[in-house]
Amino acid sequence: MRTKKHISVIATIILCVIIVACSGEQSRDRQEEQEKQVTAKTTSQQSKSVPQPIATIYIYRYDDFPEAKAEQLKNELQEVYPSVILVKTSIPLPKECYYKPRDRYKGTGLLDDLMKFRNGGYALGLTRKIIYDRNEISSTFGVFGISYIGDSVSVISSLRPKTLKPLSDDEIQELMLHELGHAFGLQHCKNERCMMVDAEHGNKFAQTQSFCNDCKKYLNNKGWKL
Numbered sequence: 001m002r003t004k005k006h007i008s009v010i011a012t013i014i015l016c017v018i019i020v021a022c023s024g025e026q027s028r029d030r031q032e033e034q035e036k037q038v039t040a041k042t043t044s045q046q047s048k049s050v051p052q053p054i055a056t057i058y059i060y061r062y063d064d065f066p067e068a069k070a071e072q073l074k075n076e077l078q079e080v081y082p083s084v085i086l087v088k089t090s091i092p093l094p095k096e097c098y099y100k101p102r103d104r105y106k107g108t109g110l111l112d113d114l115m116k117f118r119n120g121g122y123a124l125g126l127t128r129k130i131i132y133d134r135n136e137i138s139s140t141f142g143v144f145g146i147s148y149i150g151d152s153v154s155v156i157s158s159l160r161p162k163t164l165k166p167l168s169d170d171e172i173q174e175l176m177l178h179e180l181g182h183a184f185g186l187q188h189c190k191n192e193r194c195m196m197v198d199a200e201h202g203n204k205f206a207q208t209q210s211f212c213n214d215c216k217k218y219l220n221n222k223g224w225k226l
């Protein structure tokens, strides 16, 4: 996203340069009109230093995920982020992501599919199916959640991949905030008391349900209220 913004800024600058460069050959009226355009573009560039409006987090529930549970997660998220929408209509789990031999869904496939639902904000998918990712242990390793770091999409599962038991309310809330932390650009954190700690292939959750000061600061700069 940053790259896109960067490119659009460059494109705007190039456009301004082209307009200025061509104005010598234009009639006076045309020149004045274009000067106005250049001013307008310069003003819009300056406004980029002003804080941007908060991007919305859209929560999507896959067909299998209970509505009441999704509503509960939305309410919890609203306590720490001001703009959250739970999309009422559920969405189907993409069939092509299903891996029948292990009854699980390909996490990156779900993320790719969710990219189109971001609407300029963030998309979080909720499922009760097992999701998998490739790692050094297995090509279909069960994970709690998965995100594209800094790319605004996350998927979480309420099912524990090893035991097939559901996560507790506290665990799924923590998982949601952890994955959204990734979606907003955070990497794993070394602080054992921070929710951004690596789950390290196990059922490990952070010792506390909060972010460390560094992670808090990062997220608060992106509109969180931690």
Ligand SMILES: [Zn+2]
Residues within 6 Å of the ligand: 178, 182, 188, 196, 197, 198, 199
């Ligand atoms: Zn993580």
Ligand SMILES: [Zn+2]
Residues within 6 Å of the ligand: 189, 190, 191, 194, 195, 196, 211, 212, 213, 214, 215, 216
């Ligand atoms: Zn941290």
